[in-house]
Amino acid sequence: MTTASDATRERILEAAETVFGDKGYHDAIVDDIGRATSISKGGLYFHFPKKEVLFFAVMDRLADRLVQKAEMAAAAQTSPLASAEAALEAVLTSLSKRRRIARLLIVQGYSMGNSFERKRVEVFDRFAAIIRDHLDRAVSSGEVRPVDTHIAARVWLGAMNEVIIHWLYEGGDSPVQSMPTIKRLLSAGIAPEREGQ
Amino acid sequence: MTTASDATRERILEAAETVFGDKGYHDAIVDDIGRATSISKGGLYFHFPKKEVLFFAVMDRLADRLVQKAEMAAAAQTSPLASAEAALEAVLTSLSKRRRIARLLIVQGYSMGNSFERKRVEVFDRFAAIIRDHLDRAVSSGEVRPVDTHIAARVWLGAMNEVIIHWLYEGGDSPVQSMPTIKRLLSAGIAPEREGQ
Amino acid sequence: MTTASDATRERILEAAETVFGDKGYHDAIVDDIGRATSISKGGLYFHFPKKEVLFFAVMDRLADRLVQKAEMAAAAQTSPLASAEAALEAVLTSLSKRRRIARLLIVQGYSMGNSFERKRVEVFDRFAAIIRDHLDRAVSSGEVRPVDTHIAARVWLGAMNEVIIHWLYEGGDSPVQSMPTIKRLLSAGIAPEREGQ
Amino acid sequence: MTTASDATRERILEAAETVFGDKGYHDAIVDDIGRATSISKGGLYFHFPKKEVLFFAVMDRLADRLVQKAEMAAAAQTSPLASAEAALEAVLTSLSKRRRIARLLIVQGYSMGNSFERKRVEVFDRFAAIIRDHLDRAVSSGEVRPVDTHIAARVWLGAMNEVIIHWLYEGGDSPVQSMPTIKRLLSAGIAPEREGQ
DNA sequence: GATGAATGAGCCTTCATTCAT
DNA sequence: GATGAATGAAGGCTCATTCAT
Known part of the structure; x- marks a missing residue:
């Protein structure tokens, strides 16, 4: 005491x-x-x-x-x-x-001031841009419901990131194994509205 | 050249x-x-x-x-x-x-060997456990469809992580603003099966 | 008290x-x-x-x-x-x-774990080896009586060491001045046996 | 090169x-x-x-x-x-x-400025004084030949010191085992003169 | 273009010593 | 007499960067 x-x-x-x-x-x-x-x-x-x-x-x-x-x-x-x-x-x-x-x-375990993290953001933005681009088209075509594709793309990427980090440190199945589950989780999230929902 | x-x-x-x-x-x-x-x-x-x-x-x-x-x-x-x-x-x-x-x-912009990242994994695992726990019950109660709650919890967390990182470096709206969208995206991903799907 | x-x-x-x-x-x-x-x-x-x-x-x-x-x-x-x-x-x-x-x-005023003292031993061993070598030949030739040259060499070196340390800290005559005395002391110790001794 | x-x-x-x-x-x-x-x-x-x-x-x-x-x-x-x-x-x-x-x-592996070594000298001087004292009497009584007992005592101590250091770091027989040899070596060094020598 | 010896600012860590309680 | 938290000077070592050759 x-x-x-x-x-x-x-x-x-x-x-x-x-x-x-x-x-x-x-x-x-x-x-x-x-x-x-x-x-x-x-x-x-x-x-x-x-x-x-x-x-x-x-x-x-x-x-x-x-x-x-x-x-x-x-x-x-x-x-x-x-x-x-x-x-x-x-x-x-x-x-x-x-x-x-x-x-x-x-992120503050990161070093280099914050320049590393900035670079990481930059890289992920490139990936996000690709995904967003396709999602935008999917929205246009009615394949998915209207969503904020900006956020959706980021959610997708974040999911991937997290799954990979976990695998890196905890091991276990390759992230690829989880892909179908992830895909379903994410895609269902943007599926077109059902009437009455 | x-x-x-x-x-x-x-x-x-x-x-x-x-x-x-x-x-x-x-x-x-x-x-x-x-x-x-x-x-x-x-x-x-x-x-x-x-x-x-x-x-x-x-x-x-x-x-x-x-x-x-x-x-x-x-x-x-x-x-x-x-x-x-x-x-x-x-x-x-x-x-x-x-x-x-x-x-x-x-993660390799991280320093301290990998001990920082390990700690980050540990912390995130604690959050994931909480979420997974509730999702498990939601599955039991039929509130959501049977999903791999292990992955689902990680996906949720990853989404959050990514949104925050982006906000940290790019600024813009507070992540809280995006919360409803994120929530809908994620929850829809685990909504109970509709017949015929 | x-x-x-x-x-x-x-x-x-x-x-x-x-x-x-x-x-x-x-x-x-x-x-x-x-x-x-x-x-x-x-x-x-x-x-x-x-x-x-x-x-x-x-x-x-x-x-x-x-x-x-x-x-x-x-x-x-x-x-x-x-x-x-x-x-x-x-x-x-x-x-x-x-x-x-x-x-x-x-030796425990010494530092560096004991590595310094080890090095000192190593160096003195090199000196001892030289002296022992010559003493061995002197024994063979009958110039000196059969003695444990291993110990004798060490005794010689120890004598030198002590005389120098004393001089270092107390000053006084250069150790060289004492050399004749030391030499006589040490050499007499290994002189050939007299009959009847 | x-x-x-x-x-x-x-x-x-x-x-x-x-x-x-x-x-x-x-x-x-x-x-x-x-x-x-x-x-x-x-x-x-x-x-x-x-x-x-x-x-x-x-x-x-x-x-x-x-x-x-x-x-x-x-x-x-x-x-x-x-x-x-x-x-x-x-x-x-x-x-x-x-x-x-x-x-x-x-001695420069020693530390503490030189105070440690000074103390070591002081301690050894006390031992030397005892030995010298007895040697002086032995000279007076004719038991040993007239020698510089100051140096002789130091030689004796140096021999002991060296033998102990060696034992400390190299191991081997206890220094006590070498004592008879050492004693003979040292005592012969101060034995009374033979005529004709 | 390449080499590697040299620079030097910088930082973590140790530990004898002090002092309020 | 004793405690142990706090001090702070000191020093070994690292490593990105430079530059003469």
Whole structure:
């Protein structure tokens, strides 16, 4: 119950969240965090043995908060589907409110300032453009219902991205195996309206 | 048309793709690439003025190849929707075949070996678990059709991730604004089967 | 006569002897000693104002014990020469029994783990090899009596080493001045047996 | 045959010998050596991957020179015993001429400025005093021939020291086992003169 | 065009020491 | 007397980049 010590820990975590969020992992130098906390570098290392450990502690703390929000939002719903949607929305909403947090969670492990991420966005935009282009035509032809193809293309790509990341780190079946399922999931989402729907 | 020079450039790009793919941007030190090419560090710098430039050149080259594949796959289809699906599948298939390429494109701008990305996977898994849990119940209750909720949850999260990244770098409306559209897109994808479908 | 305090002092000294003996001065960090004593760092500093002071206190305590042993051994002899020999033997025997003590006294002021001392051994071995080689031939030719040249060479080198160290720190005549004396001392030690001896 | 590079290496080695000799391993900071060479820190690390490696390279170079001198001195003698003596004398003479070299070879792996070594000298002096005291009496009583007991005591201690160091690092029989041999070697060195000698 | 020795700014980490409690 | 959180100076090492040859 070393409350004093815990408070310091919390202060460090708070400051680190800001600094990492602003500069990314690599560009955030340990002195920056010390300065932001007015705790000496040595003090930082007393609480966190490595910069990396501190960074991960920040992410865990952040994830805890978001998970909690997601769960509360889900609990407030009546149907399971509504709960699932609410959970997703809760996270997305939280991240939308705090840009810094979003960057920290999603891309600030990235380095090179943000130039890498910009390049990644650029590349994905090229893919998205192709998909969007075809979706636009599909809308025109009535093959799919009128949707915001901008968003739809991005959703498609995001799905792919996530599936691949998971495979990269968790292994398991090749993403290609999941393709039919993914395709059905995504295509059904844009299927033409049924009357009465 | 200094073909000789171009060949050297290509050799460098080839080796750099391997090295960056294996180690990530930060952990790939310039000497590594030199060693892999048997071109001296000075030689590298003759062709690419900065490490960053080389990295981006590698990504562009890679994107070019993927875009071409996506376009060819799309062109081989008859309907626009099939084209869109084919484009997505082409990219996903390519990346599935070459793990190194996938890592390079998707996560190797990350640093810290891969520990950051692992942490990101861990965090996202927590979110996915929540969503999957609710989707499972929705399936049980018949609220949605039987789907692989594992994949579905990941698709949802991927969609969210992509939308946020785009917003982070391109700005524009808050992701929250897109939420209704996203929600509809995703929910429609798991809506109960209609008879006759 | 703060007996309690003295007991603590003794506990610290005891633990410090172990830790310094195991790791050497530099590699023994103050926390190590604290941990070995279950006395906090602050407590250590209450009794010894500096790490160096503690280290020297350990050495003094050790020297006291050895000196006492040497003197007792000497006192138990009847002839002066036997006393001198007994004193030397007592120290050597004590150190032989406790490797850690020997290291503390003789080499643990050294740093770099023990790699420096290893290198020193290596270098001295090269010198010893040269001397031994010649002594072996001298034995063969009957110029000197049959002795363990391995030990003899080491004795010679040790003598040189000690004389130089003394000169380095106490100054005085150049070691070269002592050379004739040393030479005579050492050579007489290996002179051929006289009949009747 | 990268003569240019080798020359730099040599320059570094030269400067490092001076700096290590003056300050000891720990107190010689890498920048010191850089400054002394007017070679940048990076340059140093290009030639020697670690401070430790540089230090050992210095010691090896030094040992090479001394070994050569010892061997030449030995070769110039006619009898094997004279050769052995000459080898020892050559090393001792070399070290006597260059105090810095002597310190580097013998004690500069030590740290703590030189305070540790001073303490070591102090401790050994206490042992030496005991031995000398008894030897003095042995001289008075005619038990041994008149010798410089100051030097003799130091020779005895040096022998012990060397034998223990060797045992510490090379293992083998306990030094106690060698005691009879050592005792005989040393005592014979101070035995009373025979007539006609 | 290519080489590789040299540069040097920069950063993480260690650890003896202090001091409020 | 003791604790342990906090300090901060110091130093080893890395690595992108340059440039004389």
